[in-house]
Amino acid sequence: MGKAEKIVKLKKKIKKLRKKLLLARNHVHDVAPLAPAAFPDLPVIAGARFAAAKAGVKYADRFDVMLAELAPGSTIAGTFTKSSTRSAPVLDCQAKLGGSADQGAAFVVNAGNSNAFTGKAGEISVDAITKSVADTLGVPQSRVFSASTGVIGEPLPHDKIIARMDELAGTLVPDGMQAAAEAIRTTDTFAKGAKADVKIGDRLVHIAGIAKGSGMIAPDMATMLVFIFTDAKIAQDDLQAMLSDLTDTSFNAITVDSDTSTSDTLLLAATGASGVDVDQNNADFRAALNTVMLDLAHQVVRDGEGATKFVEVRVTGTKSDADAKTHALAIANSPLVKTAVAGEDPNWGRVVAAIGKSGAYAERDKLAISFGDILVAEKGFVSPDYREDQGAAYMKNDELVIHVDFGIGDGQSKVWTCDLTHAYIQINADYRS
Numbered sequence: 001m002g003k004a005e006k007i008v009k010l011k012k013k014i015k016k017l018r019k020k021l022l023l024a025r026n027h028v029h030d031v032a033p034l035a036p037a038a039f040p041d042l043p044v045i046a047g048a049r050f051a052a053a054k055a056g057v058k059y060a061d062r063f064d065v066m067l068a069e070l071a072p073g074s075t076i077a078g079t080f081t082k083s084s085t086r087s088a089p090v091l092d093c094q095a096k097l098g099g100s101a102d103q104g105a106a107f108v109v110n111a112g113n114s115n116a117f118t119g120k121a122g123e124i125s126v127d128a129i130t131k132s133v134a135d136t137l138g139v140p141q142s143r144v145f146s147a148s149t150g151v152i153g154e155p156l157p158h159d160k161i162i163a164r165m166d167e168l169a170g171t172l173v174p175d176g177m178q179a180a181a182e183a184i185r186t187t188d189t190f191a192k193g194a195k196a197d198v199k200i201g202d203r204l205v206h207i208a209g210i211a212k213g214s215g216m217i218a219p220d221m222a223t224m225l226v227f228i229f230t231d232a233k234i235a236q237d238d239l240q241a242m243l244s245d246l247t248d249t250s251f252n253a254i255t256v257d258s259d260t261s262t263s264d265t266l267l268l269a270a271t272g273a274s275g276v277d278v279d280q281n282n283a284d285f286r287a288a289l290n291t292v293m294l295d296l297a298h299q300v301v302r303d304g305e306g307a308t309k310f311v312e313v314r315v316t317g318t319k320s321d322a323d324a325k326t327h328a329l330a331i332a333n334s335p336l337v338k339t340a341v342a343g344e345d346p347n348w349g350r351v352v353a354a355i356g357k358s359g360a361y362a363e364r365d366k367l368a369i370s371f372g373d374i375l376v377a378e379k380g381f382v383s384p385d386y387r388e389d390q391g392a393a394y395m396k397n398d399e400l401v402i403h404v405d406f407g408i409g410d411g412q413s414k415v416w417t418c419d420l421t422h423a424y425i426q427i428n429a430d431y432r433s
Contacts, residue, residue, distance in 0.1 A: 032189045034302035034310050034398060034418075040193050042177050042208040045229040047071035047271025050176030052183035053164040057157060058112025058150060065161050066180035067168040068107040068227065069137055073272045075101045076145065077240040079247045081264035088115050088122030089146045090265055092130070096142055098236060105143040107227055107267060108133050108161070109184050111212070115148040115156040125158040132162045136169045147225050147265040149212060150186050177229075181210035184225055188212050188303055194295035198288035203276050205232045205285065209292050213300035224300055226251065226266040228292060233272035238280040242289060243268045250293040253325075254416045255332050256304035301416045306423030309341050311416065314403040318411035323360040328415040330358035331402060338420035341400065346391025348376045351402060366407035372400065 048070055052063040070076075078097050080090050108129060115122045126146055134141040148156060181191035192211040197204055213224030234242075243266070251266060268289075270278075278285045302310055313332045318324040331337055334354040340347040348369050355362055365380035371394050375383045394400070 032303045033308055035190045036299065036302075039178055039181070039191055040195055042193050042195050043197065043206040044174045045177075045206055045208055045271060046174075046231045046273035047074060048229045048269065049172035049174050050180040051168045051171040051173065052176065052179040053168050053171075055110065055160045055164045057110050057160055063179065063183035064111045065164060065168065066107075066109050066183040067133065067165075067172065068180065068229075068269075069139075069169075069172050070105040070107075070269050071271050071273060072104045073101055073233075074105050075234055075236040075239050075270045075272070076105060076143075077236065077243040077268045078145075079244055079251075079266045083264075085117060086264075087148060088118065088126045089148050092123075092126045093145045093147070093265060093267070096145060097240070099140075099142050101236065103143060104137065104139040105145070105269070106133050106137055106139055107145050107147070107269075109147045109180075109225060109227070110149075110156070110161055111184050111186050112150040113148060113154055113156045114150045114152050117153045118155055121155050125156040128158045129161055132165045136165045145267055147267075149184065149225050177208060177210055180227075181212075184210070184212040186212065187305055190303060192296055192299040192303070194292045194299070196288040196291045198284050200232075200276050200278065200282065200284060203274065205230060205274050205276050205278070205288075207232075207288055207292050209296055211296040211300060213303070224251070224264060224266075226293075226296055228266075228268045228289075228296075230268075230270050230289070231272070231274035232270050232276055232278040232285060233274065234270040234278045238278070239268060239270055241280045242286055246286065246290050246293055249414075250290065250297045253414060254297045254301050255329065256301060256307070256418055298416060301418050304418035304424075306421040306426070307418035308398070308421060309419040310399045311341060311418060312399075312401045313415045313417060314401055314412075315406070315414075316403070316412045317366075317406040317408060318413075319361055319406075319409040320411040321413055322411070323409075324406075324411040324413035325415065326360035327355055327358050327362065327404065327406070328413045330354045330360075331404070332415045332417035335420055337402075338417065341395065342419035342421045344392065344395040346371055346376070346388065346395050348382075348391070351404065352377070355404065361408070362406055363408055368405040368407065370401075370403040370405075371395070372397075372403075 050068050052066045055065045057064050130141050130144040133144045195208045207230040209228035211226040313328045315324040315328040331354045336350040340350050369377040374390050376386050
């Protein structure tokens, strides 16, 4: 073996050892420490069937494609990333929303490749995949919605997905939502699902959803893939109005790392199979849908890459709700705040700094900052009753609340985030290797 080859071999060995050291030092878990105890027992949504397959898009020997078939009469709503570099699947979905619900529909999703920044090849892949689904299920191509998640800038090997289409169609089952949730994971450490039932009149309506998301999470829609299903009967415009409204206080109110994806897709399908009519003014249905959306959004934060703390940033007393959200996001996205949380350091000065840079209106000497129920600072200075050991003890909790009251109005907002650890760097440094 020559000298150059020895050097290359040694470098590879050093890289492996460095990775092992990081894993040991930063307590990287196979499953996120904030993960739910188990995947929920989701209800069957009449009018919807699901399947998953191993297409080998990127990952070897794991489920990486899911198919959802929707009965004729299903209405579909969606919200998407606002990124100016959004992917071919996102653009295709946006173009297809609002079509006739007379015929059936389908969702097809792959993990491992986002089909983003792939030019004309990306459009060709979307067309080929959606046509294959349409031909196999006997639904219009205009009613086939696709989504992709994974590495940016690599052509999607769509032939691998198409080769599994007959298998997917042949294994569609009403109770296959958990398998579908597993198939859309990338760096996620657990599959995400949520449910809610709501009684409308004397009849029960079911809602269930799945999501993927762990990194590249910042509020500009959902920064994730989310698919929610209900057996309620809802007109498309009412469904869209509800979804758009509730997204602002759920998926648009979370952040892991302040990075917005090119591929964010949230699709909501109402099959109508229950025969229960619902419109956008039905408060009970809205509350149930919000429960599912917020649950899934929180699960994404709990699975934040390298996360060990779940943090609610609560802002009150601003001039407007918009100002409150701006301040809340400035705090939640601050690397200094997030690393202080990771280190269990009650460094409230970092919260002050984040507020100061947000650009929204604030009056320094009217701020009141609390960690949980502990008043830390008020009237422009540290609270006279605050003791550092109180804050340090509170920061050891897995779930934290940072509350700032601005004392100048009625505006309010809540945003959810996680801490920023060494493991986040490790996961993303090795993402393509």
